[in-house]
Amino acid sequence: MARYRGNLEAIKGLVRETEVHRDVYIDEEVFQLEMEHVFANTWAYVGHDSQVAKPGDYYGTTIGTQPILMVRHTDNTVKVLHNRCPHKGTRITTESCGNTGKFFRCPYHAWSFKTDGSLLAIPLKKGYENTGVEQSHAGRGMSPVKHVHNYRGFVFAKLNDVGPGFEEFFGDSLSSFDNMVDRSPAGRLEVAGGVLRYMHNCNWKMLVENQTDTCHPMVAHESSAGTAIEVWKNAPPGAKKPMAVEIYAPFMAPYEFFENMGIRVWPNGHGHTGVHHSIHSDYSAVPGYFEKMAAAHGEERAKAILDENRHNTVYFPNIMIKGPIQLVRVFKPIAANKTLVESWTFRLVDAPDMLLERTLMYNRLINAPTSVVGHDDLEMYERAQEGLHVDANQWVNLQRLYDPSEVPDTTAVTNGTTEWQMRNQFRAWSKFMTMSM
Amino acid sequence: MTAPTDQQLIDFVIRETRLIDQHRFEEWLDLFAEDGFYWMPLEWGQTDPRLTTSLMYEDKLLLKIRVERLKGNRTFSQKPKSRCHHVLQTPQVDSRNEATNEYVTWTPMHYVETRLDQQDLYAAWATHTLAVVDGALKIKLKRVDIVNCDAAFGNIQLFM
Ligand code: FES
Ligand SMILES: [Fe+2]
Numbered sequence: 385m386a387r388y389r390g391n392l393e394a395i396k397g398l399v400r401e402t403e404v405h406r407d408v409y410i411d412e413e414v415f416q417l418e419m420e421h422v423f424a425n426t427w428a429y430v431g432h433d434s435q436v437a438k439p440g441d442y443y444g445t446t447i448g449t450q451p452i453l454m455v456r457h458t459d460n461t462v463k464v465l466h467n468r469c470p471h472k473g474t475r476i477t478t479e480s481c482g483n484t485g486k487f488f489r490c491p492y493h494a495w496s497f498k499t500d501g502s503l504l505a506i507p508l509k510k511g512y513e514n515t516g517v518e519q520s521h522a523g524r525g526m527s528p529v530k531h532v533h534n535y536r537g538f539v540f541a542k543l544n545d546v547g548p549g550f551e552e553f554f555g556d557s558l559s560s561f562d563n564m565v566d567r568s569p570a571g572r573l574e575v576a577g578g579v580l581r582y583m584h585n586c587n588w589k590m591l592v593e594n595q596t597d598t599c600h601p602m603v604a605h606e607s608s609a610g611t612a613i614e615v616w617k618n619a620p621p622g623a624k625k626p627m628a629v630e631i632y633a634p635f636m637a638p639y640e641f642f643e644n645m646g647i648r649v650w651p652n653g654h655g656h657t658g659v660h661h662s663i664h665s666d667y668s669a670v671p672g673y674f675e676k677m678a679a680a681h682g683e684e685r686a687k688a689i690l691d692e693n694r695h696n697t698v699y700f701p702n703i704m705i706k707g708p709i710q711l712v713r714v715f716k717p718i719a720a721n722k723t724l725v726e727s728w729t730f731r732l733v734d735a736p737d738m739l740l741e742r743t744l745m746y747n748r749l750i751n752a753p754t755s756v757v758g759h760d761d762l763e764m765y766e767r768a769q770e771g772l773h774v775d776a777n778q779w780v781n782l783q784r785l786y787d788p789s790e791v792p793d794t795t796a797v798t799n800g801t802t803e804w805q806m807r808n809q810f811r812a813w814s815k816f817m818t819m820s821m
Numbered sequence: 822m823t824a825p826t827d828q829q830l831i832d833f834v835i836r837e838t839r840l841i842d843q844h845r846f847e848e849w850l851d852l853f854a855e856d857g858f859y860w861m862p863l864e865w866g867q868t869d870p871r872l873t874t875s876l877m878y879e880d881k882l883l884l885k886i887r888v889e890r891l892k893g894n895r896t897f898s899q900k901p902k903s904r905c906h907h908v909l910q911t912p913q914v915d916s917r918n919e920a921t922n923e924y925v926t927w928t929p930m931h932y933v934e935t936r937l938d939q940q941d942l943y944a945a946w947a948t949h950t951l952a953v954v955d956g957a958l959k960i961k962l963k964r965v966d967i968v969n970c971d972a973a974f975g976n977i978q979l980f981m
C-alpha cells in the first residue's frame with residue numbers, strides 16, 4: 385500500500401526542524417519519489433567535458449537512476465541524451481565511454497541518430513510508409529535532456545522543466561568550482577588517473593551528510609589516521625614526513641581545529657566546510673607550481689587562489705568536491721540501501737605532475753574500496769542502515785548548534801562543527817521533493 | 822642463500838599467502854624488502870602506479886599502518902574480524918636473473934574474503950618480484966591484478 389505517493393502531507397512530515405524520519409533512508413517508496421522529484425527538479429552532475437573532448441566522444445552515466453549519456457556534438461557543444469534507442473529501448477552507448485563518430489548507430493536494428501539525438505536513418509524505411517511513424521515517440525529520435533549547462537568544464541543537467549535555472553540554483557556556491565579551476569595555470573582541468581568505484585550498502589544521503597560531519601574524523605578514523613600517526617612516531621629522527629602521512633594525519637586534528645575551520649551554507653542545500661582552513665591547508669609546497677601560478681595570474685592573485693583551502697563542498701543533491709586537491713565524488717543512488725560512490729580526479733593543466741600524484745594518493749588512501757579510511761566510514765553507514773530499523777525511535781537527529789532563528793535558503797558562515805549544512809540539505813530535499821508533487 | 826632454486830621461489834610465494842590466511846601479518850610484513858611495494862592496479866594492464874590511480878600502491882610504512890590497524894581496539898570495521906583464504910595455482914617462474922638479483926613469479930589465484938554473513942570471491946594474478954637480501958628471499962614488488970579490477974567493489978579489508 386502506498387504510504388507516501390500522492391500524500392504530500394506525509395512527505396512533508398518526514399523532515400522537521402532538527403530531525404528527519406528514518407523513512408528517508410530506508411523506505412523504497414520514498415526512494416522512488418526522490419528519483420522522480422529530487423533528482424529531476426535539481427541540477428545533477430553529469431560529468432566533465434574533458435571526458436568528451438572530441439566530436440563524437442560519448443560517456444554513459446545516470447541522473448538518479450535514469451540512464452543518460454553525454455556526447456560532444458558535431459558543432460562542439462556537449463549534449464545530454466536519454467540513453468535508450470527510441471525503437472525498442474536498447475542502450476545506445478556500446479561501451480561506458482568511447483567515440484561514435486558522426487552518429488550513433490543502434491546495435492539492434494541499425495537505426496541511426498545524429499549526436500544531438502535526432503533521427504538520421506532507418507534501414508528498410510519503406511516499411512514505415514503511411515504508418516505515421518513521424519508522429520510516434522520513436523520517430524522523434526533519441527530524447528535530449530533540455531536543460532544542460534556547462535560550467536567551466538563541469539556539465540550539469542536538469543530533467544524536469546520545473547525547478548530553478550542554473551544560476552539561481554547554484555548562486556555563489558560556484559565559487560568552489562572556480563577555486564578548483566583557477567588552481568590550473570591554464571585555467572583548465574582534465575579528468576585524469578581513473579575513477580574509483582566503491583559500492584556502499586547504505587542510503588546515498590548518509591554519504592552526503594558525512595561530507596560536512598566534522599565531529600566524526602577523530603573518532604571513526606582513529607583506527608586508521610591515529611594508527612598512521614603512531615606508526616610514524618617510530619620513524620628515525622629527522623626523516624622527512626611522507627606525503628601519505630601528511631594526508632592521513634589531519635584526520636586526527638582535535639575538535640577545535642574543526643570548530644575553527646568554519647562552515648558556510650548557501651541556498652538550495654549547498655554548503656562547505658573549511659571556510660578558514662582545512663585538512664588540506666598544510667600540505668608541502670610542490671616545487672615550481674607557485675611560479676607557474678604567479679606567471680599566469682600575477683603573484684597576489686595566485687596567492688589568494690592557493691590560500692583558499694576549502695575542505696568539502698557539497699552540491700545538492702549528490703556530489704562533493706575538493707577544490708584544493710581537484711577531486712569530485714558522486715554519490716549515485718541505486719536503491720534505498722545501496723549507493724555507488726565514484727571518486728573522480730583531475731589534472732590541473734600546465735601544473736607539475738606531483739600535484740596529480742598527490743591527488744591520486746589521496747584518492748586511493750581515502751576513497752578506494754581498499755582504503756582503510758573508507759572502511760571506517762562504510763562500517764558506520766552500514767550500522768546506521770541497520771540500526772534505523774529500530775521502531776522505538778524512528779528519528780535521526782540534526783540538532784547540533786541549531787538556532788531557532790535559522791532561516792532556510794540563506795548564506796551564512798558559522799562554527800565548523802554545526803549540523804546546519806545537514807539541515808540545509810534536508811530543507812532543500814523537502815523543497816525539491818514536493819515542488820512537482 | 823646465493824641464487825634460489827625454482828622450488829625455493831615457489832615455496833616462498835605459497836608460504837607468503839599462507840601467512841596472510843593465518844593472520845600472521847607481522848611475519849608477512851617481514852617478507853618485504855625495506856623498499857618493497859604492494860601494488861594492486863585499478864586499470865587493466867596498468868603500467869604506471871604514480872599518475873594512474875591504483876586500488877593499492879603501498880610501501881612498507883603504509884603496509885605497517887594496515888597491519889597495526891587490524892589489531893586496533895577501535896578498528897570497528899574489524900569487529901568482528903574478516904577472514905580470508907587463498908587458492909593458488911602452482912607459481913610459475915617467469916624469469917630469473919642472478920646478475921641483477923631479480924626473480925619473477927606469476928601465480929593465478931582465487932581469493933575469498935569473509936566477514937559476518939558476507940563472502941566475496943575475487944580472481945586475480947599475483948606477480949612477485951623477489952630478491953635475495955642478506956641471504957633470504959624478500960619481496961621487492963607484489964603486484965595483484967584482479968580480473969575485474971575496474972568493477973565496483975565493496976570493502977576489501979585484508980591482503981590478496
Ligand atoms: S532497438 Fe534500436 S534500432 Fe531497434
Ligand atoms: Fe570519514
